[in-house]
């Protein structure tokens with residue numbers, strides 16, 4: 606079997622078995638053409654190697670090999686010796702993170718917060734102390750942006766952080782979490798949900 610086919614097959618088996626997490630970059634976003642699977646024409650889709658199944662109990666699509674040949678999941682983690690492999694710039698899928706927060710039993714939503722900015726909110730709401738301002742949630746995470754697929758939101762990990770939904774003046778640096786992977790982002794939201802005291 607060709608090495609590339611073996612890599613794709615190995616990753617697909619491990620994803621299906623739940624023994625491999627594709628976290629660290631946006632799973633259905635090609636890091637080379639920056640298109641989501643949903644937004645690809647069929648001939649464009651044919652240039653990618655894609656797996657579709659269930660991850661974290663939710664429907665998921667993972668690009669395994671990008672259109673220019675990039676192996677999106679660390680080959681060293683699945684038995685291929687590629688010491689020079691580097692992770693692509695990490696993009697988080699805010700829409701899926703919100704899905705996972707809801708699957709964990711909490712309210713979560715991604716909202717437009719000015720311009721094309723997307724902010725993920727989670728937890729119970731409370732009235733804002735400022736008259737006429739939006740209700741506060743327990744947790745706010747951002748900034749993100751609305752992407753190519755209608756209604757889906759993404760964020761670059763190098764500027765993304767999670768913290769209590771308060772005025773900036775009321776947030777201590779120690780309140781903030783800066784995840785680099787989707788799993789860390791989900792865990793970060795849950796952590797702030799546990800620790801944030803409403804104010």
Ligand SMILES: [Zn+2]
Pocket residue numbers: 635636637638639640653671672673
């Ligand atoms: Zn591509």
